[in-house]
Amino acid sequence: MSNIVEIQSITKKLSKRPVLKDLSLSVPQGSVVGLLGKNGAGKTTLLKCILGFIKVDHGKILTLNEDPWILSDTAKARIGFVPQSFRPYPWLQAGQLIDYTASFYTHWNKALVDRLVKEWGLDLSGKVSVLSEGEMQKLSIILSLGHEPDFLVFDEPVASLDPAARRQFLREILDIVSQRSCTVFFSTHITSDLERIADTVAVLKEGSIDFCGALDDLKDAVKRIRLRTNKNIPVDYVMEGALSQKINVHDALFTVRGFDQKKREALEKEFDTKIEVEDLNLEEIFLEMNR
Amino acid sequence: MNRMIAVFNIYWEHALVRVCVLTVALTMGMVKIAAAFSARVSVWLVEDLLLVWYLALLTLAFMLGIIIKRQITSHQRQLLPGYRSVHILVALGLWVIIALAVACWLESLPLMRGLSLQKAPLAALAVLTFLTTVIVAYCSVRYLFIFIYVSALFAFAHVMDLHDLIVRFPLGYPLLLGLIALFTIMFVGRLWMLREGCFEFGYLFAWPLHRCQEGDSLATSKGIYVEHHMEPYHLTDGLWKKALHWRSVEIDDIKGFGMFILSAVGAFECYVYNSSGTDGFYTKPYENFLLFVMVPFFMSLCFNYRVLAYSGYAHILPVKKEDVILQWGVLLLYSLTVSWFFCVAVFAIVPGFILHLAFVYAPRFWAYVLFCGTFAQVTLWWFIYVAAVEQKPAIAHCLGYLTLVLVLFLKVGSMSASVLVLLLITALMAGMFFSFKAYLQWCGKEVES
Numbered sequence: 001m002s003n004i005v006e007i008q009s010i011t012k013k014l015s016k017r018p019v020l021k022d023l024s025l026s027v028p029q030g031s032v033v034g035l036l037g038k039n040g041a042g043k044t045t046l047l048k049c050i051l052g053f054i055k056v057d058h059g060k061i062l063t064l065n066e067d068p069w070i071l072s073d074t075a076k077a078r079i080g081f082v083p084q085s086f087r088p089y090p091w092l093q094a095g096q097l098i099d100y101t102a103s104f105y106t107h108w109n110k111a112l113v114d115r116l117v118k119e120w121g122l123d124l125s126g127k128v129s130v131l132s133e134g135e136m137q138k139l140s141i142i143l144s145l146g147h148e149p150d151f152l153v154f155d156e157p158v159a160s161l162d163p164a165a166r167r168q169f170l171r172e173i174l175d176i177v178s179q180r181s182c183t184v185f186f187s188t189h190i191t192s193d194l195e196r197i198a199d200t201v202a203v204l205k206e207g208s209i210d211f212c213g214a215l216d217d218l219k220d221a222v223k224r225i226r227l228r229t230n231k232n233i234p235v236d237y238v239m240e241g242a243l244s245q246k247i248n249v250h251d252a253l254f255t256v257r258g259f260d261q262k263k264r265e266a267l268e269k270e271f272d273t274k275i276e277v278e279d280l281n282l283e284e285i286f287l288e289m290n291r
Numbered sequence: 292m293n294r295m296i297a298v299f300n301i302y303w304e305h306a307l308v309r310v311c312v313l314t315v316a317l318t319m320g321m322v323k324i325a326a327a328f329s330a331r332v333s334v335w336l337v338e339d340l341l342l343v344w345y346l347a348l349l350t351l352a353f354m355l356g357i358i359i360k361r362q363i364t365s366h367q368r369q370l371l372p373g374y375r376s377v378h379i380l381v382a383l384g385l386w387v388i389i390a391l392a393v394a395c396w397l398e399s400l401p402l403m404r405g406l407s408l409q410k411a412p413l414a415a416l417a418v419l420t421f422l423t424t425v426i427v428a429y430c431s432v433r434y435l436f437i438f439i440y441v442s443a444l445f446a447f448a449h450v451m452d453l454h455d456l457i458v459r460f461p462l463g464y465p466l467l468l469g470l471i472a473l474f475t476i477m478f479v480g481r482l483w484m485l486r487e488g489c490f491e492f493g494y495l496f497a498w499p500l501h502r503c504q505e506g507d508s509l510a511t512s513k514g515i516y517v518e519h520h521m522e523p524y525h526l527t528d529g530l531w532k533k534a535l536h537w538r539s540v541e542i543d544d545i546k547g548f549g550m551f552i553l554s555a556v557g558a559f560e561c562y563v564y565n566s567s568g569t570d571g572f573y574t575k576p577y578e579n580f581l582l583f584v585m586v587p588f589f590m591s592l593c594f595n596y597r598v599l600a601y602s603g604y605a606h607i608l609p610v611k612k613e614d615v616i617l618q619w620g621v622l623l624l625y626s627l628t629v630s631w632f633f634c635v636a637v638f639a640i641v642p643g644f645i646l647h648l649a650f651v652y653a654p655r656f657w658a659y660v661l662f663c664g665t666f667a668q669v670t671l672w673w674f675i676y677v678a679a680v681e682q683k684p685a686i687a688h689c690l691g692y693l694t695l696v697l698v699l700f701l702k703v704g705s706m707s708a709s710v711l712v713l714l715l716i717t718a719l720m721a722g723m724f725f726s727f728k729a730y731l732q733w734c735g736k737e738v739e740s
Binding site: 071077083091104105 | 294297301304306361372373374487
């Protein structure tokens with residue numbers, strides 16, 4: 001399977017502050033990649049680099065096999081993007097903005113756009129200036145889907161949507177991905193959404209990719225270990241791969257990355273007890289990874 | 292929908308653009324009708340209507356610039372296929388239509404021959420307004436405010452000599468005009484290549500929305516809030532420290548534009564030096580009362596709008612509100628003084644010395660410019676005060692102030708040095724009074740971010 005995006009060792013500084021550091025990542029065609037990271041981790045900057053809004057300082061990016069800084073019109077027609085905030089021409093009506101955007105594409109799925117407008121209850125005769133943040137977000141999503149792109153990029157797309165619209169949006173994305181070989185790359189803070197639709201997770205930490213792989217692999221890799229023993233657990237006990245640990249004489253709670261059966265057996269033997277291994281949800285994993 | 296029509300629609304749907312286009316068209320029609328009647332009546336009618344036409348054209352230029360700016364700041368600029376070419380074509384096409392309409396209109400007016408109005412200078416005016424459009428599209432909002440105001444003042448300063456204004460600069464300088472046109476076209480090319488990654492984006496191109504989003508982090512990264520938490524707060528130190536700190540933030544932010552201003556001022560002074568005529572507005576400083584009063588006032592507000600926008604944050608700082616308001620006062624006064632000095636130096640003192648004009652050696656002139664500065668200060672405190680009072684008293688204040696300005700505008704040019712000194716002292720006292728009132732008013736006012 002070819003890659004829609006190929007990033008090799010990129011670095012980017014903004015106002016002399018390094019935002020992306022030696023970052024490498026591949027986005028395979030047909031995948032749904034969720035980008036997770038704390039505020040200021042560099043998510044938006046990475047998306048901007050991928051789309052060619054800003055230039056990287058070092059390294060190389062290929063988006064749809066092209067340098068994003070000089071994307072061809074053919075490549076542009078294959079990309080759909082929803083930014084964090086978008087309010088382009090306040091004096092236009094929502095319908096006029098749709099017509100304007102549609103005029104740039106040779107292919108425009110009017111039926112899809114009309115259906116989404118109806119389902120999301122958007123008033124096309126209303127001025128863009130009076131749309132709420134959520135309505136504007138819906139309009140922005142519709143504009144990004146109208147030309148049925150191969151590569152969808154969302155920068156926190158559901159931040160302003162109500163729960164019903166959010167669900168509808170996710171369903172729509174799942175439909176699009178299942179019907180066509182569409183690639184989705186999106187950043188979000190809502191981990192439950194990511195669990196619902198992403199097959200791959202990339203965790204961005206301090207400008208670098210801390211983890212990139214299948215969602216299930218991440219869940220398998222990070223576990224919470226509950227240890228109860230008659231022996232004294234040393235306060236300075238260090239478990240390999242521990243993201244966090246809390247030790248209280250005979251009890252201990254570890255969150256460990258890369259925990260496997262071999263490590264489990266070794267730990268049980270060391271403290272002569274049975275340990276409990278708990279699964280974590282993505283939000284808990286994210287919090288532990290960003291402690 | 293056709294792509295060209297879709298882009299044109301963006302311009303046409305804007306209410307102000309429609310008003311400007313209609314004003315230009317109506318004015319052109321009325322001039323033509325007036326010309327068909329009496330030549331004597333139509334001469335003064337044409338004078339006034341031309342001013343309206345010029346201002347409408349200027350406003351149209353600003354509106355187009357603002358729309359172009361929106362077209363470039365949108366992420367669609369980078370991702371819609373074929374975006375650049377069609378937007379450039381429509382923007383240029385609009386100007387070609389306007390220029391052609393003006394040319395046809397002039398052609399149909401036999402009266403114009405008697406008015407020393409020729410097509411070449413009007414075409415030059417079209418080029419200059421096109422340049423205006425591009426500059427507006429390029430500048431950030433602060434410089435835009437200044438630019439709008441200075442341009443309008445230039446227009447009003449020449450109400451009596453509109454023909455001179457149109458004719459003086461470009462006539463006889465086809466090479467200069469050609470260079471301006473070339474520069475404008477290059478500018479247009481650059482505009483459409485601009486994106487966030489370009490070096491001037493952060494300096495010139497910043498737009499309020501962009502800035503507002505960055506406002507908090509910018510203030511934090513510059514340590515503006517931190518200093519209050521780190522050190523014990525000393526009022527006297529803090530006042531100047533903060534004023535100078537903000538100034539350095541602003542200077543940091545306008546490096547690019549600063550270079551442009553310096554070049555523009557340099558070009559202006561060269562023009563003054565080379566000008567053989569002595570009937571320009573810089574030889575009549577006493578007629579430029581509004582220029583020396585209102586421009587510094589607006590400049591100080593424009594330069595500090597970001598500081599004032601942080602008022603909500605300042606409210607939750609561990610600093611007394613009274614101290615914060617005092618700091619803002621010092622900052623505004625500082626900006627006003629710098630702006631006033633800039634204006635009088637560029638538009639009166641330097642040209643006066645270059646052209647060896649007598650007025651710069653007269654005490655009356657110095658009393659006059661000092662009075663303008665102090666009156667600008669009264670205006671600033673008055674404005675700050677009125678901004679905090681309730682609606683009804685504010686209207687009364689505005690009416691009183693406008694009457695005062697009108698009287699001064701009409702009379703101040705003919706006043707003697709001693710009267711000007713008396714006015715200066717009165718303005719100083721009025722400034723102190725209003726600053727105190729404004730301070731008290733703001734201390735008791737709810738502050739919103």
